[in-house]
Amino acid sequence: xxxxxxxxxxxxxxxxxxxxxxxxxxxxxxxxxxxxxxxxxxxxxxxxxxxxxxxxxxxxxxxxxxxxxxxxxxxxxxxxxxxxxxxxxxxxxxxxxxxxxxxxxxxxxxxxxxxxxxxxxxxxxxxxxxxxxxxxxxxxxxxxxxxxxxxxxxxxxxxxxxxxxxxxxxxxxxxxxxxxxxxxxxxxxxxxxxxxxxxxxxxxxxxxxxxxxxxxxxxxxxxxxxxxxxxxxxxxxxxxxxxxxxxxxxxxxxxxxxxxxxxxxxxxxxxxxxxxxxxxxxxxxxxxxxxxxxxxxxxxxxxxxxxxxxxxxxxxxxxxxxxxxxxxxxxxxxxxxxxxxxxxxxxxxxxxxxxxxxxxxxxxxxxxxxxxxxxxxxxxxxxxxxxxxxxxxxxxxxxxxxxxxxxxxxxxxxxxxxxxxxxxxxxxxx
Amino acid sequence: xxxxxxxxxxxxxxxxxxxxxxxxxxxxxxxxxxxxxxxxxxxxxxxxxxxxxxxxxxxxxxxxxxxxxxxxxxxxxxxxxxxxxxxxxxxxxxxxxxxxxxxxxxxxxxxxxxxxxxxxxxxxxxxxxxxxxxxxxxxxxxxxxxxxxxxxxxxxxxxxxxxxxxxxxxxxxxxxxxxxxxxxxxxxxxxxxxxxxxxxxxxxxxxxxxxxxxxxxxxxxxxxxxxxxxxxxxxxxxxxxxxxxxxxxxxxxxxxxxxxxxxxxxxxxxxxxxxxxxxxxxxxxxxxxxxxxxxxxxxxxxxxxxxxxxxxxxxxxxxxxxxxxxxxxxxxxxxxxxxxxxxxxxxxxxxxxxxxxxxxxxxxxxxxxxxxxxxxxxxxxxxxxxxxxxxxxxxxxxxxxxxxxxxxxxxxxxxxxxxxxxxxxxxxxx
Numbered sequence: 001x002x003x004x005x006x007x008x009x010x011x012x013x014x015x016x017x018x019x020x021x022x023x024x025x026x027x028x029x030x031x032x033x034x035x036x037x038x039x040x041x042x043x044x045x046x047x048x049x050x051x052x053x054x055x056x057x058x059x060x061x062x063x064x065x066x067x068x069x070x071x072x073x074x075x076x077x078x079x080x081x082x083x084x085x086x087x088x089x090x091x092x093x094x095x096x097x098x099x100x101x102x103x104x105x106x107x108x109x110x111x112x113x114x115x116x117x118x119x120x121x122x123x124x125x126x127x128x129x130x131x132x133x134x135x136x137x138x139x140x141x142x143x144x145x146x147x148x149x150x151x152x153x154x155x156x157x158x159x160x161x162x163x164x165x166x167x168x169x170x171x172x173x174x175x176x177x178x179x180x181x182x183x184x185x186x187x188x189x190x191x192x193x194x195x196x197x198x199x200x201x202x203x204x205x206x207x208x209x210x211x212x213x214x215x216x217x218x219x220x221x222x223x224x225x226x227x228x229x230x231x232x233x234x235x236x237x238x239x240x241x242x243x244x245x246x247x248x249x250x251x252x253x254x255x256x257x258x259x260x261x262x263x264x265x266x267x268x269x270x271x272x273x274x275x276x277x278x279x280x281x282x283x284x285x286x287x288x289x290x291x292x293x294x295x296x297x298x299x300x301x302x303x304x305x306x307x308x309x310x311x312x313x314x315x316x317x318x319x320x321x322x323x324x325x326x327x328x329x330x331x332x333x334x335x336x337x338x339x340x341x342x343x344x345x346x347x348x349x350x351x352x353x354x355x356x357x358x359x360x361x362x363x364x365x366x367x368x369x370x371x372x373x374x375x376x377x378x379x380x381x382x383x384x385x386x387x388x389x390x391x392x393x394x395x396x397x398x399x400x401x402x403x404x405x406x407x408x409x410x411x412x413x414x415x416x417x418x419x420x421x422x423x424x425x426x427x428x429x430x
Numbered sequence: 431x432x433x434x435x436x437x438x439x440x441x442x443x444x445x446x447x448x449x450x451x452x453x454x455x456x457x458x459x460x461x462x463x464x465x466x467x468x469x470x471x472x473x474x475x476x477x478x479x480x481x482x483x484x485x486x487x488x489x490x491x492x493x494x495x496x497x498x499x500x501x502x503x504x505x506x507x508x509x510x511x512x513x514x515x516x517x518x519x520x521x522x523x524x525x526x527x528x529x530x531x532x533x534x535x536x537x538x539x540x541x542x543x544x545x546x547x548x549x550x551x552x553x554x555x556x557x558x559x560x561x562x563x564x565x566x567x568x569x570x571x572x573x574x575x576x577x578x579x580x581x582x583x584x585x586x587x588x589x590x591x592x593x594x595x596x597x598x599x600x601x602x603x604x605x606x607x608x609x610x611x612x613x614x615x616x617x618x619x620x621x622x623x624x625x626x627x628x629x630x631x632x633x634x635x636x637x638x639x640x641x642x643x644x645x646x647x648x649x650x651x652x653x654x655x656x657x658x659x660x661x662x663x664x665x666x667x668x669x670x671x672x673x674x675x676x677x678x679x680x681x682x683x684x685x686x687x688x689x690x691x692x693x694x695x696x697x698x699x700x701x702x703x704x705x706x707x708x709x710x711x712x713x714x715x716x717x718x719x720x721x722x723x724x725x726x727x728x729x730x731x732x733x734x735x736x737x738x739x740x741x742x743x744x745x746x747x748x749x750x751x752x753x754x755x756x757x758x759x760x761x762x763x764x765x766x767x768x769x770x771x772x773x774x775x776x777x778x779x780x781x782x783x784x785x786x787x788x789x790x791x792x793x794x795x796x797x798x799x800x801x802x803x804x805x806x807x808x809x810x811x812x813x814x815x816x817x818x819x820x821x822x823x824x825x826x827x828x829x830x831x832x833x834x835x836x837x838x839x840x841x842x843x844x845x846x847x848x849x850x851x852x853x854x855x856x857x858x859x860x
Contacts, residue, residue, distance in 0.1 A: 005483060007522040007732040009476055010507065015520050017527065018534065037789060039796035039814070041448025042455070046439055046553050047477065047509075047539065048497070053435060067478070069499030072543045077440060079477075090445050092437040097447065099813040101799055106450065109477065112503045116688025122474055136799040138778065149789075204854035251782040252474065302437040336469035337462070352681040359467060366469035369531055369566040384469070384530040 003243065010128055012114070012122030019385075024334045027154065028107055028127075034149045035105040035129055038142060043104050045086035048113075051076035057085045057301065070330040079111040083128045084298075087162035091132065092302030107316070119317070130311030132298055137241060139310045140275045140294065147290060147312060148254045149277060154319070155328040156281065159289075161258055163242065163277045164265035166293065171237040172220065174178030176213050184270055191266040200220065221263040230261045245275055271295045277312065284322050290314045336341050336363040338424065339381040343393040345371060350397050354390060354420070381407060388424065432677065442546030443553045449815075456762045457584065457750055458537055458557075464579045465535040465559055468572060469572035473534050481506035485625040487731065495542040509541040513558045514728075521562065522732030530563035537746070558739030562761070563844040564726055567671060570705045570724065571678030577709060577720060578684045579741060584749070585758040586711065588720075591688055593707045596696040596723065600785050602650065606643050614700055620651065621696040628652065660691045672817045675705055681800045701725045707742065714752050720744045768795040768854065769811040774821040775801060784820060784850070791851050811837060818854065 007099045009015060016024065035042075038269055058065070058081060068078040080086055083106045104342045107127045116122055121328050129146060131139040144161060151159045166187070173183045189204045198218055205214040223233060242261055249262055267276045272319065274294030281289060292312030323329045338358055340351045349369050358365035368377040374391070381389050391403040396414070404423065415423055439445060448455065449832045453772055465472075488495070488511060498508040510516055513536045521528065537557045546552060557578060561569040574591060581589045596617070619634045628648055635644040653663060661673045670690055679689055697706045701847070704724030711719060722742030729737050753759045768788055770781045781797050788795035796816075797809040804821070811819045821833040833844045834853065845853055 004733060005486075005519075005731050007483070007519040007729075008480065009519075010478055010480060010501075010505065013476035013478060014474075015523070016474040017520075017524060018473060021472050021474060024510070037792075037794045039794060039816070040839070041765070041814075043448060043450050044444075044446040044451060044454075046443035046445070048440055048443060048541070048553065050440060053437070056435075064502075067499075067501065069441075069497075072494075076441065089435075089437040090438075090447075093445070094447060094486065099810055101810075103796070111478070111609075123478065131799070134799040137547040138772070138782075138797060138799045142797070142799075146713065248778075248782070251779050253786050299437075301435050303434060335466040335471070340471075342568070348678075349681050351569075352571070352678070356683050362467075364467045364469060364534070365570060367572070369561070369564040369568045369572075380529055380531075384471075386469070 010122065012116030012120070014121065014123070019090055022335070023324075023329045023332050024320060025315070025328070027323065030126060030153055031150050031314065031316075032105070032107065034146060034153055036120050037149075038103070038146055040103045040105045040129060040146075042106055043087070043090060044106075044108070045083075045090055047080050047109075048077050049080060049086060049089075051078045053089055054078050054081055054085055058082075058401070063115050067111045067113050080109075081112060082110050083108060084303075085127050087128070087130070088299045091307060092271055092299040092305075095299075095303075095305060095307070101131055102133050102140070103129075103131050103301075105129040121317070125316040127314040127316045128311060129314075131307050132251050132307045132309035132311075135308050137244055137248055137275070139215060140245050141252050142255055143292070143312055143334055144245075144249050144259075144277070145252040147277070148258060149250075150290075150314065151279065154323060156322075156326070158281065158283050159258060160260050160280050160282060161254075161277055162260050162262040162265050162280065163245065163275060164262055165245075166267075166272045167238060167241060167274055168234060168237060168239040169266065171239045172217065172234070175237060176209060176217060178208060180206050187266045188268050190264065191268040193222075193264050193266075224262065225261065227256070227261040230263060234263070241275060267291060267293060271297075272398075275310070284325055286318050286322055288315070289318050289322065336364050336366050336386045337386060338363060338388045339377070339384075339386045340365060340367045340390045340392070341374060341377045341392070342368045342371045347393060347397060350392050354392060354402065354417075357421070361425075363421070363424060378405075378407075385426075390420075440552065441553050442544070444551065452765070453754075453759045454750060454760050456759070457746070457753065459743065460583055461557060461580050461746075462535070462537065462574060467579075468576055469531070470533045470535045470559060470576075472536055473517070473520060474536075474538070475510070475513075477510050477521055477539075478507050479510060479516060479519075481508045483519055483799065484511055484515055485507050495544050497541045497543050510539075511542060512540050513538060513556050515731075517558070518729045519558070519732055522729040522735075522736060525729075525733075525735060525737070531561055531569070532563050533559075533561050535559040551747070555746040557744040557746045558741060559744075560739050562737045562739035562741075565738050567674055567678055567705070570675050571682050573722070573740050574675075574679050574684060574689075574707070575682040577707075578682075578688060580720075580744065581709065584753060586752075586756070588711065588713050589688060590690050590710050591684075591707055592690050592692040592695050592710065592791060593705060594692055595669060595672050595675075595705055596697075596702045597671060597704055598664060598667060598693075599667040599696065601669045602647065602664070605667060606639060606647060608638060612638050613713055617696045618698050620694065621698040623652075623694050623696075653693065657686070657689065664693070671705060675852060697721060701727075705740070706744075711752055714755055716748050716752055718745065719738040719748050719752065754762055766794050766796050766814060766816045768793060768818045768820055769807070769814075769816045770795060770797045770820045770822070771804060771807045772798045772801050773821070777796060777827060779822060780822050784822060784832065784847075787851070788854075791855075793851070793854060808835075808837075817857075820850075 055063055066078045066081055071077050109123055110126050111123050170183050186208055193201050202214050272293040273296045276293035278288045279290035290312055294310045296308050297306050298309050340354045342351050355365045355367050389405045396402055400417045401414050402417050402420055405412045485493055496508045496511055501507050539553055540556050574809055600613050603616055608627050616638055623631050632644050702723040703726045705722035708718045709720035724740045726738050727736050728739050770784045772781050785795045785797050819835045826832055830846050830847045831844050832850055835842045
């Protein structure tokens with residue numbers, strides 16, 4: 001075989017090199033650590049599912065975006081499209097063994113046979129966290145605290161958790177005389193309000209509401225004011241869950257400035273039934289970075305048991321982009337702390353001895369593999385952003401010393417070998 | 431839609447519930463931490479690759495096991511079959527940007543359209559670690575130290591790293607008059623020696639070697655003795671790399687009892703050119719749990735530049751099985767340390783206050799979401815293996831106290847609320 005194959009990948013998929021992986025893993029591990037600290041466990045489902053498991057969950061449009069094929073045994077299969085349907089399938093099959101309420105998170109890849117575009121990939125990560133098996137509003141409160149903790153821990157200072165209630169929207173629409181069957185159509189229209197503006201929305205509402213009523217609706221949902229003022233304005237509809245939810249958020253010590261009762265928040269999806277929420281970053285024009293809500297019946301396609309739940313999904317790629325833009329990923333670098341140079345075959349043993357010594361003290365260290373020119377070894381350290389380089393030639397060995405160079409400052413220092421660990425530990429925390 | 435879809439998955443794929451995920455993640459994170467401590471970075475490649483990238487790398491048999499299909503745009507694609515070919519493609523496309531030598535690890539899933547059987551899955555994890563861009567034997571030494579550290583850190587005490595040299599086998603075969611073109615066929619036969627035994631091997635060798643020569647070969651490669659004795663026995667073939675490699679392993683302080691020069695180790699794959707190795711667990715009949723070696727030309731199918739490398743793959747699923755069998759995964763449990771019970775709506779605020787308090791001190795805590803019967807709340811804690819449960823009813827609140835139950839012992843203790851953190855931290859390290 002002498003013709004070379006072009007080393008290319010499918011559009012809409014990505015290769016990630018180590019430098020980017022360090023950042024992505026930092027973000028992922030931070031999110032994971034928050035989930036774990038609230039007692040969420042993770043699950044894993046196969047990437048290949050039976051087509052029948054996935055078809056019928058995503059509507060006509062979604063079905064077209066499935067990566068589907070026939071396997072060698074003639075079975076119709078497809079690649080995971082989201083994490084929700086496999087989660088529902090797993091719960092339906094295992095709910096007797098699972099602790100209930102069941103709290104799970106999942107950060108994994110999904111696939112969509114979509115036309116790739118800026119920010120739209122065929123393979124991308126989803127990051128979901130859900131509580132199922134309880135109707136308590138404390139679940140909504142805990143999820144809000146998880147969301148608050150994720151954004152705070154990552155270093156975001158300006159973020160807004162917008163909240164609303166589907167139950168409340170339905171009550172408002174009912175008071176305007178909208179029959180139950182039309183309510184979801186109106187919610188889908190209201191969901192576009194940020195994009196297309198008030199007057200367009202009013203036009204689209206015309207088949208359902210006369211001009212007076214749609215003006216009344218829009219006046220209400222676009223009202224300005226504090227959360228408390230809005231709670232009073234909607235009290236007459238008899239749905240108090242937003243007020244109760246905000247009380248629980250206060251118990252969870254979520255600062256009020258991060259919570260906005262937004263009566264125009266609708267979220268297009270059909271299955272929400274209670275509290276809904278969405279997170280935006282006012283400083284960055286990137287859209288919603290997290291969203292979700294309360295749903296009634298997770299596993300309806302797979303079993304008769306009903307599982308109500310509350311969950312949100314984080315937009316992992318958008319969050320990484322936003323963190324980059326805000327300069328919050330600058331100092332996340334390679335894991336090696338020390339490169340031990342390799343002077344000559346005669347000094348190899350000492351270099352490996354130093355690597356062993358550092359490793360034993362928990363300091364990530366590596367040796368350069370060949371007695372190459374020092375400049376080449378330094379270039380390697382520089383490319384990997386390794387902060388310290390140790391030199392140990394025949395002269396240093398004879399004097400029981402080592403020379404340390406700090407790459408950021410260029411400063412060099414020669415110290416007795418037995419002071420090496422102590423010297424380096426003095427820099428930790430930088 | 432009223433007919434229920436059976437919540438089943440394809441044979442040869444698996445669902446993992448949280449309890450199993452905790453164990454698998456512990457093993458994965460331990461391995462990852464070792465890799466990182468030696469300065470290895472990770473990369474990520476797409477799950478879907480162009481078929482042309484994968485075809486031609488795995489031979490006829492491998493090609494049949496590819497999950498391949500046509501995407502919506504009529505492109506021939508396939509699911510990742512291993513991590514090596516995508517790694518080679520990525521290096522060919524990016525080698526100018528990568529630090530060289532390039533040290534990478536990858537722990538990810540691969541797919542094979544194989545017939546499922548005990549221990550053989552259609553979807554499974556591979557765990558690879560490689561150094562490319564250097565021919566130095568120090569790379570072999572570092573990989574051996576990484577292997578040693580992985581097994582030691584996971585708690586294995588009895589493991590054996592078997593080593594041999596392809597260069598040495600070739601030199602021995604050459605001295606027996608085997609032409610170069612036949613050497614790999616003989617290596618493939620020798621690779622089966624553990625499975626089929628000496629007399630069968632001798633039969634299979636007949637087309638290549640007469641009875642006297644094959645007896646001579648088998649006497650040599652099956653010789654008993656210390657590493658040093660074997661090194662002396664093969665000195666006459668002029669290949670000293672095993673001796674040099676063992677010297678470097680000594681520099682890396684790998685105890686000799688874990689290293690066995692096994693002249694019968696062959697490893698069937700064509701592309702090895704130097705040191706080869708394999709890890710076995712003498713206490714467990716599970717086969718090889720890690721293996722690899724030196725290769726000459728990673729990216730040959732994709733670019734003209736030559737990248738020599740050294741790498742091994744760990745058998746992740748087998749290692750998890752072995753750790754289970756040895757009882758080394760017993761104490762790895764859920765991450766929640768404390769469940770705060772929920773007595774009544776009036777005490778909810780105090781319960782959430784306690785969760786906040788614990789979280790701030792870095793103690794993973796969760797509240798039970800509903801004021802259910804205490805027995806139900808305790809059962810939940812038990813199912814999630816949460817070690818401590820805190821009760822805080824009206825009586826405790828009035829006295830500024832909390833009651834703590836340690837589930838393992840069943841012991842209860844009532845303490846002043848302000849001593850809670852101190853009391854729980856007294857148990858850390860258990």
